[in-house]
Amino acid sequence: MPSRSATPSHPTFEQLNRRFRPALMAFFLRRLGHHAEAEDLTQEVFVRLASVDTDRMDSSEAYIFRMAANLLRDRSRREKVRFDYRATAQADEDANLDLLDPSRVAASRQSLEGVATALRELPEDTRIMFVLYRLEHLDRRDIAAAFETSASTVDRHLARAMAHLARRMGDA
Numbered sequence: 001m002p003s004r005s006a007t008p009s010h011p012t013f014e015q016l017n018r019r020f021r022p023a024l025m026a027f028f029l030r031r032l033g034h035h036a037e038a039e040d041l042t043q044e045v046f047v048r049l050a051s052v053d054t055d056r057m058d059s060s061e062a063y064i065f066r067m068a069a070n071l072l073r074d075r076s077r078r079e080k081v082r083f084d085y086r087a088t089a090q091a092d093e094d095a096n097l098d099l100l101d102p103s104r105v106a107a108s109r110q111s112l113e114g115v116a117t118a119l120r121e122l123p124e125d126t127r128i129m130f131v132l133y134r135l136e137h138l139d140r141r142d143i144a145a146a147f148e149t150s151a152s153t154v155d156r157h158l159a160r161a162m163a164h165l166a167r168r169m170g171d172a
Contacts, residue, residue, distance in 0.1 A: 011060060017046055020064050027068055041071050111169075118168035122161055129154055130161035 011019070024045055028038035045068050052063075119127050125147065132138045132146075133154070140158075144151045 013046075013050060016049065016060055016064065020061070021046070024064070024068055027065065028072070031072060041068070041075070044071055114169060115165065118165050119161075121168070122164060126157045126161050129157045133158055 021042060024042040025038055028041045029035065032038055032041075045064060048067060049064065119130070122130065129143050129147065132143050133140060140151045140154045144154045147154070
């Protein structure tokens with residue numbers, strides 16, 4: 001495929017990178033004050049720019065800096081959501097919400113180990129069908145086709161697995 005010749009009104013991606021990377025870094029550094037974040041956002045601009053047809057840009061400078069401003073706005077929104085969540089979680093003393101409470105982490109691990117043990121107790125076909133259906137979200141008909149059986153047989157295996165897990169987890 002012949003290479004596209006660049007005219008002043010239609011620069012190549014490489015030309016845009018050479019021309020605008022320093023200006024974008026300065027743009028982000030002035031607003032963020034953190035070199036690593038400025039580099040990340042500059043890189044994100046060029047990642048997004050790589051999928052754009054530069055021939056369709058009226059003004060590459062306006063397009064690139066509009067994209068940069070939008071990235072800053074998106075980052076600001078995400079930070080606000082995170083800040084609001086943290087503030088709400090801290091302010092709500094009644095909830096006693098500690099996402100990294102060691103006892104909750106240990107209880108969750110123990111619960112997961114119980115499920116894993118119960119799954120290992122199942123016959124192999126039943127276990128595989130259950131995992132494919134519940135964890136991999138495959139359709140029952142696709143599972144039936146893979147096992148060369150009927151969908152009703154898959155349903156029986158799934159019901160058997162659910163009953164076993166409910167029994168084992170109820171005992172725990």
